[in-house]
Amino acid sequence: MTPHINASLNDIAEIVLMPGDPLRAKYIAENYLEDARLVSDVRNMFAFTGFYKGVRISVMGHGMGIPSVSIYAHELIHEYGAKKLIRVGSCGGVAEDINLRDIIVVNAASTGSGTNRARFAGYDYASVPDFEMLKNCWQTADELQTKVRVGGIFTNDFFYGDPDNLLPALQKMNILAMDMESAALFAIAAESRVQALSIITVSDHVVKGGEMSVLERQTTFDQMMVLALETAIRD
Numbered sequence: 165m166t167p168h169i170n171a172s173l174n175d176i177a178e179i180v181l182m183p184g185d186p187l188r189a190k191y192i193a194e195n196y197l198e199d200a201r202l203v204s205d206v207r208n209m210f211a212f213t214g215f216y217k218g219v220r221i222s223v224m225g226h227g228m229g230i231p232s233v234s235i236y237a238h239e240l241i242h243e244y245g246a247k248k249l250i251r252v253g254s255c256g257g258v259a260e261d262i263n264l265r266d267i268i269v270v271n272a273a274s275t276g277s278g279t280n281r282a283r284f285a286g287y288d289y290a291s292v293p294d295f296e297m298l299k300n301c302w303q304t305a306d307e308l309q310t311k312v313r314v315g316g317i318f319t320n321d322f323f324y325g326d327p328d329n330l331l332p333a334l335q336k337m338n339i340l341a342m343d344m345e346s347a348a349l350f351a352i353a354a355e356s357r358v359q360a361l362s363i364i365t366v367s368d369h370v371v372k373g374g375e376m377s378v379l380e381r382q383t384t385f386d387q388m389m390v391l392a393l394e395t396a397i398r399d
């Protein structure tokens with residue numbers, strides 16, 4: 165047990181899907197995993213472990229923002245032996261040609277957060293997912309005929325009150341969308357020599373407007389879930 169996870173040592177699988185919202189974790193467990201059971205409930209940040217097509221998989225919420233995902237990713241990797249972490253999240257669209265419900269497979273995550281710089285002796289760390297997982301995800305999307313965009317995002321410390329010059333910079337550099345965790349997840353995985361990937365669905369568009377409801381966010385990311393699960397079990 166850790167301060168934030170009360171699962172027993174063997175209760176967490178090597179593959180962990182991580183939505184921000186613990187209720188999305190419950191939805192995934194109930195709808196996609198066989199023999200799923202609740203293995204951790206500290207702070208209601210639920211973790212479930214079950215089987216997808218015979219492969220043991222856990223799903224656990226990581227909360228919102230870099231400090232929260234960093235705690236859960238660290239404990240899952242270093243205390244429970246997690247080896248493959250896949251964020252299944254939502255994001256705010258930024259690019260003009262990105263629309264509500266688009267699925268983005270992140271191939272780079274820039275950030276304004278100081279945490280990766282702190283990890284990297286003050287230098288700018290290029291935060292990227294594991295290439296093998298990225299390749300597997302691309303091939304899986306192709307086979308499932310799931311339309312995805314692969315591109316760069318920005319992991320933001322702000323949900324409200326972005327700095328004035330942020331959006332023009334993101335648009336200039338063709339950033340597709342913003343989330344609040346991917347850049348840290350990739351850095352923690354790299355530092356720990358495990359694999360991480362981030363697949364995110366556009367829940368609102370910060371330039372063009374429009375947003376999904378809380379319930380839609382919680383339950384309608386099914387294409388993304390299948391893509392993540394099929395990617396996770398691919399050799």
Ligand SMILES: O=P(O)(O)O[C@H]1O[C@H](CO)[C@@H](O)[C@H]1O
Nearest residue numbers: 183184185228253254343344
């Ligand atoms: O829906 P999740 O996975 O939580 O992701 C996005 O939603 C939250 C903000 O509403 C942040 O965690 C952001 O990264």
Ligand SMILES: O=c1cc[nH]c(=O)[nH]1
Nearest residue numbers: 254255256342343344
């Ligand atoms: O991080 C996020 C997620 C959804 N929408 C945003 O604007 N930002």
